[in-house]
Amino acid sequence: MISLFLRDLKLSMRAGGGALIGVLFFMTVVAVVPFAVGPDLNLLSRIGPAILWIGALLASLLGLDRLFQAEREDGSLDLMLMQETPLVLTVLVKCLAHWTATGLPLVIAAPLLGLFMNMSEVAIGATMLTLLVGTPAITFIGATGAAVAVTLPRGGLLVSILVLPLAIPVLIFGVSAAYAAVQDPAPFLPPLLILIAITLFFAVIGPLAAALALRSASD
Amino acid sequence: MSENSLAIRKFSDLANPTRFLALAARVLPWFAGLTVLLFAVGLYLSFTTEGDYQQGETVRIMYVHVPAAWLSMMCYSVMALSALGTLVWRHPLADVAARAAAPIGASFTFLALVTGSLWGKPMWGTWWVWDARLTSVFVLFLMYLGLMALNRAMDEPGKAAKVSAVLILVGFVNIPIIKFSVEWWNTLHQPASVLRLGGSAIDPEFLRPLLVMAVAFTMLFFTLHIAAMRNEIWRRRVTSMRRQAARSAGREA
Amino acid sequence: MPIRLRVEGLSAKRGEDLIFHDISFIVAAGEALIVTGPNGSGKSTLLRVLAGLLTAESGTVRMDDTVADISHPRELCHYLGHRNAMKHELTVEENLSFWKSFMGDSAGGSGIGLEEATEALGLGGISHLPFGYLSAGQQRRMAMAKLLVAYRPVWILDEPTAALDAAADRMFAGLVERHLGAGGIVVAATHQPLGVAARELRMTGFAGVGEVV
Numbered sequence: 001m002i003s004l005f006l007r008d009l010k011l012s013m014r015a016g017g018g019a020l021i022g023v024l025f026f027m028t029v030v031a032v033v034p035f036a037v038g039p040d041l042n043l044l045s046r047i048g049p050a051i052l053w054i055g056a057l058l059a060s061l062l063g064l065d066r067l068f069q070a071e072r073e074d075g076s077l078d079l080m081l082m083q084e085t086p087l088v089l090t091v092l093v094k095c096l097a098h099w100t101a102t103g104l105p106l107v108i109a110a111p112l113l114g115l116f117m118n119m120s121e122v123a124i125g126a127t128m129l130t131l132l133v134g135t136p137a138i139t140f141i142g143a144t145g146a147a148v149a150v151t152l153p154r155g156g157l158l159v160s161i162l163v164l165p166l167a168i169p170v171l172i173f174g175v176s177a178a179y180a181a182v183q184d185p186a187p188f189l190p191p192l193l194i195l196i197a198i199t200l201f202f203a204v205i206g207p208l209a210a211a212l213a214l215r216s217a218s219d
Numbered sequence: 220m221s222e223n224s225l226a227i228r229k230f231s232d233l234a235n236p237t238r239f240l241a242l243a244a245r246v247l248p249w250f251a252g253l254t255v256l257l258f259a260v261g262l263y264l265s266f267t268t269e270g271d272y273q274q275g276e277t278v279r280i281m282y283v284h285v286p287a288a289w290l291s292m293m294c295y296s297v298m299a300l301s302a303l304g305t306l307v308w309r310h311p312l313a314d315v316a317a318r319a320a321a322p323i324g325a326s327f328t329f330l331a332l333v334t335g336s337l338w339g340k341p342m343w344g345t346w347w348v349w350d351a352r353l354t355s356v357f358v359l360f361l362m363y364l365g366l367m368a369l370n371r372a373m374d375e376p377g378k379a380a381k382v383s384a385v386l387i388l389v390g391f392v393n394i395p396i397i398k399f400s401v402e403w404w405n406t407l408h409q410p411a412s413v414l415r416l417g418g419s420a421i422d423p424e425f426l427r428p429l430l431v432m433a434v435a436f437t438m439l440f441f442t443l444h445i446a447a448m449r450n451e452i453w454r455r456r457v458t459s460m461r462r463q464a465a466r467s468a469g470r471e472a
Numbered sequence: 473m474p475i476r477l478r479v480e481g482l483s484a485k486r487g488e489d490l491i492f493h494d495i496s497f498i499v500a501a502g503e504a505l506i507v508t509g510p511n512g513s514g515k516s517t518l519l520r521v522l523a524g525l526l527t528a529e530s531g532t533v534r535m536d537d538t539v540a541d542i543s544h545p546r547e548l549c550h551y552l553g554h555r556n557a558m559k560h561e562l563t564v565e566e567n568l569s570f571w572k573s574f575m576g577d578s579a580g581g582s583g584i585g586l587e588e589a590t591e592a593l594g595l596g597g598i599s600h601l602p603f604g605y606l607s608a609g610q611q612r613r614m615a616m617a618k619l620l621v622a623y624r625p626v627w628i629l630d631e632p633t634a635a636l637d638a639a640a641d642r643m644f645a646g647l648v649e650r651h652l653g654a655g656g657i658v659v660a661a662t663h664q665p666l667g668v669a670a671r672e673l674r675m676t677g678f679a680g681v682g683e684v685v
C-alpha cells in the first residue's frame with residue numbers, strides 16, 4: 001500500500017503531473033478576485049477566507065478526473081481490480097496520495113495568498129487549519145465522481161459538476177469556522193468539529209462508493 | 220563588412236552546443252568570482268551607508284528589492300529575445316536559453332515581491348496592496364510559473380520550444396505595463412527615481428550601494444543563466460543517450 | 473499442490489448482445505489452453521470474465537484443489553491485457569517494483585527479482601530507463617516481466633505476442649513452458665501459435681458456442 005502511495009506521489013511530481021498546476025490555478029483564481037471586486041483592502045480582508053476556500057475547492061477539483069482515468073487508459077486499473085487487497089483500500093490510498101500531491105500544497109500556499117487578501121494573522125491561521133482538515137473531504141467525495149465518470153471520454157467537466165454540489169457542506173462549515181475565528185461572538189470549535197466529522201464521513205463513504213462504481217464500470 | 224561577417228560567424232559558432240559548453244566552462248568561474256566580489260562590496264556598502272531619516276534602517280531592503288525587481292524584468296526580456304531567436308532565427312540555443320531563464324526569473328520576481336512586502340509592512344502598514352505596480356509584478360510571477368509548468372508538461376523539448384516561445388512573446392506586453400505602471404496610474408508605489416530624464420533623484424549616498432548591488436545581481440543572473448543553460452544541454456544529452464540505450468538494448472538477443 | 477481451473481456453463485453479454493454461450497472446460501495444473509477464433513468471436517471477453525473483470529451472465533469460474541485462502545478466483549490470476557499497465561513517466565524498475573510489492577505473491581510460489589525478470593526477457597540493464605523511452609516491443613516484454621516478479625499460478629494472456637519479433641516470441645514461449653512445468657496454468661488468446669503444446673478452444677463467434685478441440 002505504501003508502494004501505491006509513493007508511486008502516485010512520484011507520478012504527480014514527474015513531467016506532466018498535476019501537483020504544480022493545482023497551486024498555480026489556486027493562486028491565479030485568488031489573484032483574479034481583487035480585479036473583480038476592486039482593491040479595497042477592508043472588503044478583501046472581509047471576504048478573504050471565503051475566496052481562499054472557493055479557490056481551494058476549484059483547484060482541488062482540477063486534477064480529480066484523472067485519478068482513475070489514467071489508470072484505466074494504461075490497463076493498471078484492471079490489475080488493481082483483481083487483487084486480494086480490498087479495492088476500497090486501494091481507492092483510499094490513491095485519494096490520500098492525490099491529496100498529498102495537490103491538496104497539501106494548497107494548504108501551504110494559503111497563508112501567502114491570505115497576505116494578498118490583507119487577512120489578519122488569526123484569520124490566516126484559521127483558514128489554513130480549516131483547509132487542512134476540509135480539503136481531504138473534497139478529494140474523497142471527488143473520488144466517487146471520478147469513479148463514476150471513469151469510462152467517459154471527456155469526464156473532466158462532468159466530475160466537477162457531479163462533485164461540486166456534494167462538496168457544499170464542506171464549504172459551508174469550512175468558511176463558517178474560518179469566520180468564527182475572527183468574528184467574536186461565533187464559537188470556532190463547533191463548526192471545525194463538524195468539518196472534521198464531514199471529512200471522516202466522506203473518508204468512509206467516498207472510497208466505498210468509488211470502489212462500487214469502479215467494479216461496475218469495468219468492461 | 221568582414222568584421223560584420225566575423226561577428227556573425229562568432230555568433231553561429233555559439234550555436235554549437237559543444238562550443239557553448241567549452242565557453243561556459245571557461246567563463247563560469249570568472250563570472251562566479253566576480254559575482255561574489257561584487258556582492259561582498261555591495262553588501263558592505265549597503266550596511267555601512269547611513270539610513271534614511273524617514274525610512275530608517277528599512278531603506279536597506281531597497282538595495283535588494285530594487286535590483287531584484289530590475290532583474291525580474293530583464294530576465295523576461297532575455298526570455299523574449301530568446302523566444303524571437305527560436306521563432307525567427309531558429310537558433311538551437313535560444314530555446315535552451317528561454318527554458319533555463321524561467322526559474323531564475325521566477326526566483327528574482329519572488330525575491331522582489333517578498334522584499335517589497337517586508338518593506339511595505341512598516342512603511343505602508345500592510346504586506347500587500349493591489350496597486351498597479353505590485354499587481355503587474357505578481358502577474359509576471361504567475362507567468363513565470365505558468366511557463367515553467369508548460370515546459371514541464373511537455374517532455375519533448377523541440378515541440379515545447381515553439382509553443383512556449385509564442386507564449387513568452389505574448390506575455391511580453393506585461394513588461395512595459397510594469398515599467399510604466401507607476402507613471403500611468405496614480406499608485407502607492409513610488410515612481411522610478413534612478414533612471415529618468417533629468418537625472419537621478421537619489422542621493423549619491425544611496426545610489427552607490429544600489430548601483431553596485433544592481434551590477435552584482437546582473438552578474439549573478441548571467442552566472443546562473445549560463446550554468447542553467449549548461450545543465451539544460453547536459454540534461455538533453457543525457458535524455459538522448461538514454462533513448463539510444465533503450466534502442467540498442469536487447470537487439471543482440 | 474495441483475490447481476485446477478474449472479469453468480462451467482459460462483456465458484457472457486456485452487451490452488445486450490450475447491457474446492458466447494455455455495462454455496465449459498477444465499484446465500489442470502501444467503496445462504495450457506489456447507483460445508482461437510476470428511476477430512469479434514469473444515476471445516477477449518472470455519478472458520476478462522475469467523479474470524473477474526466482467527461478470528458472467530451465467531455459469532461459474534472456480535479454482536479447484538487449492539489450499540489458498542481466496543475470496544475470488546481472480547486473486548490467483550495474472551491478467552496481461554492489450555494494455556501494458558505500466559506508467560510511461562516512471563522507470564521500468566519503479567514500475568516493476570511497484571507491481572511486485574502491490575500484488576504480492578499467491579500461496580505456493582514466489583516471484584523472482586526485478587533484474588532476474590528483465591534478464592529473462594532479454595532486456596537486462598535498461599531497467600533504470602523511463603518506460604516511455606522503450607519501443608513497443610520492449611514495452612510489451614517489460615510488461616511480461618510482471619508475470620515473473622509476482623507469483624500467480626494462473627496466467628491469463630490476451631494476444632501476448634502481438635508486438636514481438638520472432639526471437640522474443642521464442643523467449644516468451646520458454647517462459648510459458650517453464651511456468652507450466654512448475655505446475656502453473658496458462659490461458660491465452662492468440663492468432664499466432666504460442667510455441668508450446670496446448671489444447672485449443674475454438675471460439676466460433678457466430679451462435680456464440682465454443683468447442684474444446
